[in-house]
Each structure stands twice: as structure tokens, then as C-alpha cells.
Amino acid sequence: MKRRNMTTALVGAFVLAGFLQTSCAPAPKQAAEPQEENNQVIETIMARRSVRKYKDQPVEREKLQQIVTCGINAPSGMNLQPWEVRVVDNADYINGITELFKAANPKQAEDPNFKNMFRNAPAVIFIASPADGSGQLDCGLLGENIILAAQSLGLGTCCLGGPVGFMKKGAEAAPYVERLKLPEDYQLLYAIAVGYPDETPDAKPRKAEKVLFVE
Numbered sequence: 001m002k003r004r005n006m007t008t009a010l011v012g013a014f015v016l017a018g019f020l021q022t023s024c025a026p027a028p029k030q031a032a033e034p035q036e037e038n039n040q041v042i043e044t045i046m047a048r049r050s051v052r053k054y055k056d057q058p059v060e061r062e063k064l065q066q067i068v069t070c071g072i073n074a075p076s077g078m079n080l081q082p083w084e085v086r087v088v089d090n091a092d093y094i095n096g097i098t099e100l101f102k103a104a105n106p107k108q109a110e111d112p113n114f115k116n117m118f119r120n121a122p123a124v125i126f127i128a129s130p131a132d133g134s135g136q137l138d139c140g141l142l143g144e145n146i147i148l149a150a151q152s153l154g155l156g157t158c159c160l161g162g163p164v165g166f167m168k169k170g171a172e173a174a175p176y177v178e179r180l181k182l183p184e185d186y187q188l189l190y191a192i193a194v195g196y197p198d199e200t201p202d203a204k205p206r207k208a209e210k211v212l213f214v215e
């Protein structure tokens with residue numbers, strides 16, 4: 001290879017390596033150095049709270065892509081990856097289904113902070129699992145990866161079961177479920193609201209007594 005071509009190839013490889021490191025691509029095979037102080041993973045986990053108030057600011061598609069890529073890098077039993085993931089940042093979709101939700105739940109929409117049924121977020125990620133009830137544990141792990149990756153990028157999230165209950169219950173929301181184009185043998189399991197946080201909620205108390213060391 002000529003020297004100029006070699007330089008171009010090396011620069012290209014360097015840029016690609018940088019991209020892969022900042023995206024959610026699998027990291028190179030090496031054990032992480034134990035990090036007792038300033039551990040960013042632990043800080044991210046402990047700083048995360050469910051956010052229900054978001055800025056009027058769309059989430060960049062690149063960031064949405066990055067967090068769902070982290071999601072599908074979660075472990076799954078026998079690597080079956082029993083999930084379907086749908087990212088919706090379309091205001092027409094979110095506002096359209098919210099109108100149906102408001103008609104069915106007028107009390108919830110009375111809240112002056114109410115913007116939409118997905119805890120007011122500008123984007124929502126739907127997670128579906130096999131209709132036979134399998135894969136739910138795997139889907140939970142996928143979701144936590146998404147949630148923590150989002151937190152690390154300065155995004156807020158809220159795991160949501162309620163809105164999915166509404167979508168699965170009545171016929172009125174069926175056209176919105178159809179738009180998700182899930183395989184026949186999959187059903188919606190839960191959703192994750194995503195957006196730039198406009199609140200910093202305090203941590204809710206945890207039941208530390210539920211954890212025991214067994215001697």
C-alpha cells in the first residue's frame with residue numbers, strides 16, 4: 001500500500017474506533033479495571049430517578065439509536081433476544097393516542113402539567129415480548145440497559161406499565177398498536193418514556209431489609 005493510502009486507512013480506522021467506543025457497540029474483550037472511586041456506572045445507577053416532567057426539546061435520533069443499541073446488548077436466555085423494540089418520537093402519534101387516553105381518563109388530564117399520556121415525554125420506546133408469556137425477564141434487562149444508557153447521556157426516563165395497559169385494553173387504541181407493526185406472536189409489555197428532564201426528583205426510600213447475606 002502506498003504511504004498516503006496507508007495514512008488514510010489508519011486515520012479512518014482511528015475515527016471508526018472512536019465512534020465504536022462512544023456508541024453502544026460491544027467493547028473490546030478485556031476485563032474492566034476495578035474502579036472504587038468515581039465509578040461512573042455506580043454513579044449513573046444511583047442518580048437515576050423516574051422523570052415525569054420533560055423539556056420541550058426533541059431527543060436526537062442518534063441518542064435514541066444509541067440507547068436502544070445498549071438495550072439489545074443486554075443478556076438474554078440462550079441469546080434468544082425475545083423482544084421487539086419500537087421507538088416513537090412522532091408527535092402526531094403521541095398526541096393522537098393521548099387524545100383517546102384523555103377521553104377515557106378525564107381526571108388524569110386535569111393535572112395542569114399533563115402534556116401526554118407517556119408522562120409528558122417527547123419520545124417513547126415500546127417493548128414487546130412473546131405472547132406466550134416468555135421473555136419478560138429478558139425484556140426487563142433490556143429496558144434497564146436503555147434506562148441507564150439514557151441517564152448516562154443526560155436523558156431522563158420513566159418505565160411505564162399504565163399507558164400500555166390502556167393500549168392493550170380497549171379497541172380504541174388498536175390502530176396505534178397496529179402502527180407498531182409487532183409480529184403476530186408478540187404483545188406489548190411496557191414502555192419507556194424518554195426526554196430531557198425538567199425535574200430532579202428525590203430518591204424514594206428503598207427497603208434495605210429485603211437484602212440479606214446468608215451465612
Ligand SMILES: Cc1cc2nc3c(=O)[nH]c(=O)nc-3n(C[C@H](O)[C@H](O)[C@H](O)COP(=O)(O)O)c2cc1C
Nearest residue numbers: 048049050052119158159160161162163190201204
Ligand atoms: C414495571 C414498572 C411499571 C411502571 N409503571 C409506571 C407507570 O405506569 N406510571 C408511572 O408514572 N411510573 C411507573 N413506573 C415507575 C415507578 O413508579 C418508579 O420506578 C418507582 O416509584 C421508583 O421510583 P424511581 O424510579 O424514581 O426510583 C413503573 C416502574 C416499573 C418498574
